[in-house]
Amino acid sequence: MSLETDNKVDTGTPVESLWRVVESHWIKVWAAGVFLFLYAPIVVLIAFSFEEGTFSTLPWSGFTLEWYGQLLNNGRLVSSAFNSLYVGSVVTVVATVLGTLGAIALVRHDFTLSKAYRALVIAPMTVPGLILGVGLLIWFKYVGFSTSLKTVMLGQLVFVTPFVLITVSSRLQGFDPELEEAARDLGASKWQTYRRVTLPLLMPGIVSGALFAFTLSFDDFLIAFFTSGIQNTLPIFIWSKIQHGTSPVINAISTIVLFLSISLIVVSEMLLD
């Protein structure tokens, strides 16, 4: 490597500064390449959702909005989208409350089992969705719960709540516990301290945790797939469509889903800044 020979040159000489330029350039090209990779399927889906021909192949045959028109007349699609919104809203509210409470316990209190507690709340984030899905399916059958959207919500809470907890606890670690102590010294009760000091300071973490929860629930396929019974959520609907081969209608649904998620993140980022 020529890097080694360049070392002998002191910083600031032309050769060294040339190296700086080369270094910052290859890494720029690399970064651009990675972004291209990350966005390739997204761009392709959007582009082919307006393609006239029924096959997503090059070259293009022409522009059409037909596939979007077909979506609006699809009753099953609309009802599965509403199911997803309903499940997502309930999961978001419950997970945000449970996760915030759990985060306060994790950061502010030192108790004997805190190591086991930390492991218990981190593990569900890393366990493959497939294992969680089949585990929950077996469990619901075993205790005699019939599967429906309710079991989907229960199942999603298992891995969504830890994500909220982590988001909120990293915010909680960022501010000084003395603020809470000061409130106590000034005569606030434990509950008043939470409500007037801790919660407002935590709000940005809680809001981003809630958005996290909604997106995770809205995108979840595996838990819903195994625990939804005969009811569909949007990802299950898309999945079953894909099983019947590729079609431009799926591209159109996908584009709408992409657009919704992207605007949700952009809006949340703007709110949080």
Next chain:
Amino acid sequence: MTAGPIVLLELLLFVAPLGIMFMIATMEMQDLALIPNYSFDNFVRVFTDYVNRSAFVNTTVIAALTTVTAAVVAYPLAYYIARFGGEYKNQLAMLVMIPFWTNYIVRIYGWKIILGSQGVVNSGLIAVGVINEPIGWLINTKFSIWLGLTYLWLPFMILPLYSSLERIDSSLIEAAYDLGASRTAVFRRIILPLSIPGLVGGVMFVFIFSMGAYIVPAMLGGGELFVGTRIAYAFGIGGDWPMGAALGSVLMLIVSGMLWSMLGYINVEDLF
């Protein structure tokens, strides 16, 4: 105690289902009914049946390859954002987040359109005249599983790496240069060691997620043997829950082992 509700939730709907899965794995299934004929036969079959053993070997090899690829691809990008991002740091990090926040079934379907035998790459190359026949190994192969998994989990490697690289005090690097350290020395002795927590976190996420993947091998993998698709098959058409539960239990043990050995080194709360 504010931890109560989440502990209850996870005990009832996380620990208990996994426990039941281990129990079901020791049972038998006949005519779609579970028979309490307890034995470890299913666990033995995980390692002795050809399809199961190959699925585990394939999955482990592909997951390891994916992890290495993701680290190599992600590192320069994370480094670029952390050190050259300047005022655009947050925007660039958000550009990494956006795909990660959009539905993964939809994105993998996008890859199916790109890689398919009539897909964008093949039809494009044929239209230009580079090839006459579609390239055979682009889809329904180990290659496409590897590509799909690398794609899907890349943000889980980039973000932890970025957050640990971003925390490095640039005066440390300046000081090293002032003391005459070479660029490689600065990288090897300062940047790399300080980015280890992010790297370990990324490796943990990518490897574990790849081991348990289902969507990618089901959509892009054709008939390639993979643990995730074996488990889904056993619980679906295969109608052999105990076998699926045994495969899931073994996978779960591997995942927990990984997690257990790595959680000691990193603080998950710091990774994002």
